[in-house]
Amino acid sequence: MKPNLSWKKIKGWSLFLPVVALLLVMMVNIVYDAVNGNNPLSFFVITLQQTTSNGTILYGRIIDILNRGSEAAILAIGMTLVVSSSAGTDISVGSVMSLCASFCCMLLAGYGVSSTTTLAVPLIVGVLGGLLMGAVCGMFNGTLVAYFRIQPMVATLILFSAARAIGLLLCNDLIVYVRNPSYAAFGAFMGIFPTPFVITAICVAITMVILKKSALGMYIQSVGINDKASRIAGLNSKRIIFLTYVICGLFAGIAGIVNSSRITSADSNNIGLYLEMDAILAVALGGNSLGGGKFNLAGSIIGAYTIQAITTTLYALGVSAAQAPVFKAVIVILIVAIQSEPVRNFFKKQSAAKHVKGVA
Amino acid sequence: MKNGKVRLNGHTILLLITIALFVVLYASGCIVYGSKGFTHLQTFCNILITNAGLICVACGLTCVMLTAGIDISVGALIAMDCMMLAVGMQKGIGAVPMIILVLIVGVVFGAFQGYLVGYLGIQPFIVTMAGMFFCRGMTAVICTDQVSITEKINPTFYKWANTKVVIPFGGYVNNKGKYLAPYVRPGVIVALLVLVVIFIMLRNTKFGRSLYAVGGNAQSATMMGLNVKMIRMKAHILSSVLCSIGGICYCLNTMAGSVSQATGLEMDAISSAVIGGTLLTGGVGNVFGTFFGVLINGTISSIVKTNGKLASSWPNILTAALLFVFIVIQSAFAAIRERSKK
Numbered sequence: 001m002k003p004n005l006s007w008k009k010i011k012g013w014s015l016f017l018p019v020v021a022l023l024l025v026m027m028v029n030i031v032y033d034a035v036n037g038n039n040p041l042s043f044f045v046i047t048l049q050q051t052t053s054n055g056t057i058l059y060g061r062i063i064d065i066l067n068r069g070s071e072a073a074i075l076a077i078g079m080t081l082v083v084s085s086s087a088g089t090d091i092s093v094g095s096v097m098s099l100c101a102s103f104c105c106m107l108l109a110g111y112g113v114s115s116t117t118t119l120a121v122p123l124i125v126g127v128l129g130g131l132l133m134g135a136v137c138g139m140f141n142g143t144l145v146a147y148f149r150i151q152p153m154v155a156t157l158i159l160f161s162a163a164r165a166i167g168l169l170l171c172n173d174l175i176v177y178v179r180n181p182s183y184a185a186f187g188a189f190m191g192i193f194p195t196p197f198v199i200t201a202i203c204v205a206i207t208m209v210i211l212k213k214s215a216l217g218m219y220i221q222s223v224g225i226n227d228k229a230s231r232i233a234g235l236n237s238k239r240i241i242f243l244t245y246v247i248c249g250l251f252a253g254i255a256g257i258v259n260s261s262r263i264t265s266a267d268s269n270n271i272g273l274y275l276e277m278d279a280i281l282a283v284a285l286g287g288n289s290l291g292g293g294k295f296n297l298a299g300s301i302i303g304a305y306t307i308q309a310i311t312t313t314l315y316a317l318g319v320s321a322a323q324a325p326v327f328k329a330v331i332v333i334l335i336v337a338i339q340s341e342p343v344r345n346f347f348k349k350q351s352a353a354k355h356v357k358g359v360a
Numbered sequence: 361m362k363n364g365k366v367r368l369n370g371h372t373i374l375l376l377i378t379i380a381l382f383v384v385l386y387a388s389g390c391i392v393y394g395s396k397g398f399t400h401l402q403t404f405c406n407i408l409i410t411n412a413g414l415i416c417v418a419c420g421l422t423c424v425m426l427t428a429g430i431d432i433s434v435g436a437l438i439a440m441d442c443m444m445l446a447v448g449m450q451k452g453i454g455a456v457p458m459i460i461l462v463l464i465v466g467v468v469f470g471a472f473q474g475y476l477v478g479y480l481g482i483q484p485f486i487v488t489m490a491g492m493f494f495c496r497g498m499t500a501v502i503c504t505d506q507v508s509i510t511e512k513i514n515p516t517f518y519k520w521a522n523t524k525v526v527i528p529f530g531g532y533v534n535n536k537g538k539y540l541a542p543y544v545r546p547g548v549i550v551a552l553l554v555l556v557v558i559f560i561m562l563r564n565t566k567f568g569r570s571l572y573a574v575g576g577n578a579q580s581a582t583m584m585g586l587n588v589k590m591i592r593m594k595a596h597i598l599s600s601v602l603c604s605i606g607g608i609c610y611c612l613n614t615m616a617g618s619v620s621q622a623t624g625l626e627m628d629a630i631s632s633a634v635i636g637g638t639l640l641t642g643g644v645g646n647v648f649g650t651f652f653g654v655l656i657n658g659t660i661s662s663i664v665k666t667n668g669k670l671a672s673s674w675p676n677i678l679t680a681a682l683l684f685v686f687i688v689i690q691s692a693f694a695a696i697r698e699r700s701k702k
Contacts, residue, residue, distance in 0.1 A: 089485070144687070144688075148687075148688060148691045149691060149694075149695075150687055150688075150691050151640055151641070153430070153485055154634070154640045154687060155687070157627065157630065157631075157683070158680050158683050158684045158687070159680070160627065161624065161627045161631070161676055161679065161680045161683075162676060162677050162680030162681070164673075164676070165673035165674075165676035165677045165680070166673070166677060168671065168672075168673040169671055169673050169674075169677070172671075173671050173672065173673070277489060277493065280486075280489070284486070290483055290486060291483075320500065320504065322496075322497070322499075322500030322504055322619050323497050323500045323501050323504075324497065325493035325494065325496050325497035325500075326493070326494055326497030326498055326501060327497070328490075328493050328497075329490040329491070329492075329493035329494035329497065330490075330494070332486065332489070332490040332493070333476065333487070333490045336476075336482045336483075336486055336487070336490075337476065337480055337482065340480040340481055340482050341480075341481055342479065342480055342481065343480065
């Protein structure tokens, strides 16, 4: 009986799903390397490497995943809160990312300039402008969802289709290049660590501290579980839902600036394309219910990096970028199908039947 | 609807606003760009030709939205349909077998999505998002290049695409003194047929009425003895099949298959349905309004195109602004209704 009990404990652990998924991805990598005659553990090897542009940096597949998965991880923080409080998803984050990046680059380069090496305004103004734009977008979504009581997916659909277009308009239909080392710093390396990863870590740390030290985390969950009961208990449900959308927009702004800094330009059509799907997938993969309520931030972050690990692995296996979505789709369906009520009931019945047999 | 009088409630007002908006938009287009040929009947026909696929898709989507669901896989499914048609014809398969194959794929795909939504109870948004990923990826698996259908590859399909269905009135004489009669393509005829059939189905058949019942209140529908799960699944099958028909119309218009085709079409279709008065909470709406939603979208892009100086992103922004206005009006009506109930 004892091993059964501990297995149950493991299964009940909140990070069970994301960790298992991550382990599975690692297994695939190990097997693939072993079959091809490489060092089976080459997935985990991290070395120091000299580069001409960034000096000495850490190098390895894990570092690459941590670096490239940063945007999705940053988005996943905000998305987790939004899903928890309003039982809906913010599908505009990818477009808002693009808008924030465009606005930031437009401020830095000046309107109508397509390529610049000198900054028109101090760097901090541009970055704060981008972040402010993200917060404004979040406020727009939040107002519609919290105060107009519109379904989250529909409310965010407006910015989903408009934000990218507004960004393009701000950039005068051009791709604005800001080829300045101070702007490129957000997407480069800080010491030996990739800066995007450092930014993600800071974002996660701040959010975690705020959620743990103040009652905000509990408020968000209680609104998500039952907003009417929370209101009767004295919480301002609407304001809390509104706040989660503003936070989500702000994080979209951060992710947008990181992404545009990586390519030192504001490519409105491609920044954050399909990234909202990755963020939602990260939340689901992190073991969070998309129906709102309790959330697990660590799970979402691990989920985001797992998705990046899956993407990197698929590329390593020779799947092209355009074909990779097929696998993502299969993974999403498997996860949500396992979480669904009828399937869970089916497994419960099975294990109950087994239990009865064992007793008899 | 007693005594043949149309009841003027919130929904009919919304529909009237939509129709009025279309008339105003089109009339202002005629006044401002009359010299650029906006007044010709052909401009209207061109809107229909470009949006024939969208009309079919939006009709299917309206049916799903009536059951309080959503289907965002339609754009990707269209891309997959077009790619299948293009590659299949390049391999030498005839037009008719390929069309039947595309329709079968639509049924299977819809049934799968519908099963997940109806029987496993997964959120439709998540299921169809996965469906969107799947179709987009499969398009790339079939072929990553742009494949065009030329006369050499399939003369039958080419002939269909270039058939002009001439309208006997509304023509004009161009500056070279030649009479030009307005025309539409066969895709438009298909789309209008779909529209009429779905309109009648929603009004007069048991299945059509049950879609409204499920969307209005799934619990009461169950108590009335309706098989809610089955109806949800059927709605998704209907949506995917109509989307496949739309894909064929779309392909007749573009004559090519490529991975990035029809990106964002699902959002056009959703906004058309919402502008046309379909409630996203289900239970209210009809395809007649959706048709006008599509026309409004088409008129906006047509005006921007005729102007020629406006940035290409304006249609997107304007459609989103319209969507915003209509969603807020809907929510206001819902609030008023709730208050009057109390």
